[in-house]
Amino acid sequence: MYNRRLAGALVAALAFCGLVSPASAEALDTILGAGTIKIAVPQDFPPFGTVGPDLQPRGYDIDVARLIGDKLGVKVEIVPVTSANRIPYLQTNRVDLVISSLGRNAEREKVIDFSEAYAPFFNGVFGPADAAVNGPDDLAGKTVGVTRGAVEDLELTKIAPASATIRRYEDNNGTISAFLSGQVELVATGNVVAAAILERNPPKRPESKFLIKNSPCYVGLNKNEPKLLARVNAILAEAKSSGALNAIAKKWLGADLPKDL
Template sequence: MNRRSLLAIAASAACLLSMGLAHAADQDTLAAIREAKTIRVALEFGRPPWGFKDDKLKMSGSDMEAAELLASDLGVKLEIVEVTGPNRIPFLQTRKADVVLSTFSITPERLKVIDFSAPYASAVQIVGAPKSLPLKSEADLKGKRVGVTRATTGDVELTKKAKDFGVEVVRFDDESTNMTALASGQVDIVIQEPATLTAVAARNPQRQLEPKFIFTQFPVGIGLRKNDPALKSYLDQWVKTHMADGKLNAIYRKYHGTDLPAEIVKPTN
């Protein structure tokens, strides 16, 4: 083998080693969090009771309290990065946030591009509409206009079925806009979480809004970047610990008015 070949092999090996070391360093988010003494958590505040701002504009909600618990256990400062549903993954992938803790349903589509912790909660999406509309199943959505929040599980699941049922999917960029459209009559049917629909119904009694049926349900996890084993291991153990001591269930009950489903508290696998 001549000198030129040896130099080329050495250069290639050095390049691969450099790339490998850089990749490993890039993925050690847990170490970076501890070094910075801060965890940047992406959280959406237009989705009560998961995330919202109270009448004094204080950040609140079950996800907010869970984020505070996570930062406390890590012994670091909590830095909230405000997001909307559609930009949760982009903010994570572009490293504007370390994790996403924001009603993030674990779906096959999302698992292709990011990882999740073990489920810490469960998100139910229901069909909501005025009492005068007789809706009992998905088949009753045929030919109807249905409002969804863009990039949520409700949007994804309805889009899959829209052609079969002849549904017109009306997308809004955030939860508040979706629910404003329902309250004002811009749309008469939405896919939404029960607590959000209940709150909007209470503020708009003339609309006589009510839940019709469960449309879909997904476990909710903490989103993190792919190939980040130390952080994933920590988050999985963190969820397991606080499922066992009841802290995550207590947070969920405080804001959602019910306990976590048994399959989330004590998973079979």
């Protein structure tokens, strides 16, 4: 009885999975043909992507998305995503590009392609002023909150001592709430993210403890899209030399782009 039910469920599950058969055409042609590019952006990651009281996305990543759309001469459809679903959005062709402060690693490069870097991202460990933490070794025995899958999660996992507890939250809302409510003593996040929180005068102040590293952000796109990749890289290169990207950096990060980006 139960075995038959289980078998039935398995068949149904496989049928469900069998629906999966992706469409394929050169993405750049599809975008230009439709006159619209769909770009995934963060909505809980100030100043890269956040929402105003009107719940509309705004931030560094959104400005870069609009810049790329302008240069392609197409309309931009902004699609707010979380760190958990941004890549599935891309893989299911729900978006054409992911501009969501994406970090790269070897495992990820097997699955999607990355553009040239478009933003600096200095991530570090932050905590209350009285926490005596000056480097990775001081994390021993401490609890650090981080957003699962974010650049700083990948870096922190590499450098944290074994006795440190890393708590990984679904999204930045969760990470920040966990810090502010005292559920974790420290957080690993971007310096600009911490600065944006400080600016809003929170009940607990995330002061900088130490910098993990500068790991820049990249635009993510599907594999085997050489034309789209080349165009995006060309647009980013031009934006860097024309100063357009620097203007975005000054607006949202309050600083010039680093020379080596």
